[in-house]
Amino acid sequence: xxxxxLAVVSIPFIMAMExxxxxxFKSIKKQLKEKGELEEFLRNHHPDVFVRRYLHCFPxxxxxxxxxxxxxxxDYMNAQYYGVVNVGTPPQxxxxxxxxxxxxxxxxxxxxxxxxxxxxxxxxxxxxxSYEHGGEAFSLQYGSGxxxxxxxxxxxxxxxxxxxxxxxxxxxxxxGATFVLAHFDGVLGLGYPSLSVGNAxxxxxxxxxxxxxxxxxxxxxxxxxxxxxxxxELILGGIDHSLYKGSIHWVPVTEKSYWQIHVRNIxxxxxxxxxxxxxxxxxxxxxxxxxxxxxxxxxxQEYIGASPSNAGEESLDDQTFCISGFQALDxxxxxxxxxxxxxxxxxxxxxxxxxxxxxxxxxxxxHRKDY
Numbered sequence: 001x002x003x004x005x006l007a008v009v010s011i012p013f014i015m016a017m018e019x020x021x022x023x024x025f026k027s028i029k030k031q032l033k034e035k036g037e038l039e040e041f042l043r044n045h046h047p048d049v050f051v052r053r054y055l056h057c058f059p060x061x062x063x064x065x066x067x068x069x070x071x072x073x074x075d076y077m078n079a080q081y082y083g084v085v086n087v088g089t090p091p092q093x094x095x096x097x098x099x100x101x102x103x104x105x106x107x108x109x110x111x112x113x114x115x116x117x118x119x120x121x122x123x124x125x126x127x128x129x130s131y132e133h134g135g136e137a138f139s140l141q142y143g144s145g146x147x148x149x150x151x152x153x154x155x156x157x158x159x160x161x162x163x164x165x166x167x168x169x170x171x172x173x174x175x176g177a178t179f180v181l182a183h184f185d186g187v188l189g190l191g192y193p194s195l196s197v198g199n200a201x202x203x204x205x206x207x208x209x210x211x212x213x214x215x216x217x218x219x220x221x222x223x224x225x226x227x228x229x230x231x232x233e234l235i236l237g238g239i240d241h242s243l244y245k246g247s248i249h250w251v252p253v254t255e256k257s258y259w260q261i262h263v264r265n266i267x268x269x270x271x272x273x274x275x276x277x278x279x280x281x282x283x284x285x286x287x288x289x290x291x292x293x294x295x296x297x298x299x300x301q302e303y304i305g306a307s308p309s310n311a312g313e314e315s316l317d318d319q320t321f322c323i324s325g326f327q328a329l330d331x332x333x334x335x336x337x338x339x340x341x342x343x344x345x346x347x348x349x350x351x352x353x354x355x356x357x358x359x360x361x362x363x364x365x366x367h368r369k370d371y
Contacts (some may be wrong), residue, residue, distance in 0.1 A: 068214060068237040069159035071098070081222055081285065081343060082184035083234060086157040087168070088128030094121050094185040098220075098234050099286030100259050100353060101340070103196035104140055105156070105203050106149055107186035109170030116179035120186075123170055130155045130164075138169055138198040142187075142286075148173040151198055158203075161212050161236060167200035187286070190218065190353070195257040204236075208355065213237025216356040220285055222347040223367060232347075244350035244363035253358040254335075258282035261360055263339065268303060280335050283351060283360055287342030291329035300326055 071083045082095045087107060094107045108117040110124045125131045134151035149169040156166040171186070189196070190204055201209075208216050214237050221243045222232040233240075251261045260282045266274040274296045291297070301307075306324040325344035331337065352361035 069161045071159045071234040089130040096186045096188040100190045101284035101286040102189035103191035103202040105188045106169035112172045114174040116174040147171045163206050192256045217354050219352040248361040248363045250359045250361045281339035283341050287340050289327045291327045291340040293337040294328040297328040
């Protein structure tokens with residue numbers, strides 16, 4: 001799925017001093033943009049797809065160490081962080097959001113009838129020698145969209161990890177505009193098994209069961225900026241100590257479905273402003289913003305000077321147009337309203353999800369310019 005095109009011009013060595021006129025051609029990127037084909041090209045030709053697809057052909061000494069895998073993440077407008085996986089034999093390549101706020105893994109099916117599937121990569125089960133048909137229908141509901149699909153099993157490859165017989169779904173109906181506008185093909189859930197629909201075993205549980213990582217831990221390093229290619233990384237099986245500074249603050253999981261934790265309070269400039277008696281929050285890589293109860297988020301938006309925009313989002317209008325990183329979302333639970341700590345929050349920290357000890361770790365992220 002990633003092909004690098006190189007234009008090479010060979011100029012012979014000339015002993016005498018001569019002036020050689022050079023013609024500047026339009027770059028491939030510019031030509032594709034003028035034709036309106038750039039977005040589709042970038043979606044289908046990420047620069048490391050070739051290596052992922054033919055990883056088994058490379059010498060073992062250039063692969064990552066056994067027990068740990070690093071998955072590059074791409075960043076679309078600091079709102080969608082996604083990586084690349086392969087499904088089936090021979091491998092079919094897809095971009096997916098690694099989502100700690102859900103537990104199912106799915107990609108679009110070749111039989112999907114929705115517009116969203118037409119503009120994304122589709123899985124062709126009839127071309128995979130390792131595919132097992134499940135036959136059961138499933139339905140998934142997200143905060144911003146829903147889908148219907150059929151369950152199955154197949155080999156899944158993430159970086160240098162190959163997972164046999166992974167439960168996954170093939171979506172056949174993705175209504176609405178949510179997934180049409182998505183810069184990823186599917187979703188790979190990293191939540192607990194209790195959150196999974198249709199008794200599908202989550203991917204990281206399969207990884208643990210098949211002893212494919214050294215430790216039952218995965219961690220996120222999210223970058224914010226304009227560099228789509230360097231959105232950060234997901235590390236399966238360990239911690240990269242070079243990606244944070246200071247110590248790791250560990251918080252126990254209070255509910256084993258989402259990665260839910262207890263928050264003692266929320267402060268603004270050192271003073272407790274919200275959640276004074278404590279509240280529950282989930283650390284969710286599949287949500288772009290920080291969300292909370294409407295009444296409290298409304299006060300918070302007023303405090304930072306944000307006002308509703310024409311697009312329905314809160315904005316801060318100074319010299320430049322900025323979108324607030326907070327959004328109102330009422331999620332009532334038996335323990336009270338639920339806050340969501342999405343990518344805006346996670347990008348400030350190196351976030352570690354420890355299934356072995358059911359806890360989440362936070363450390364101040366180190367954002368290197370040349371990462």
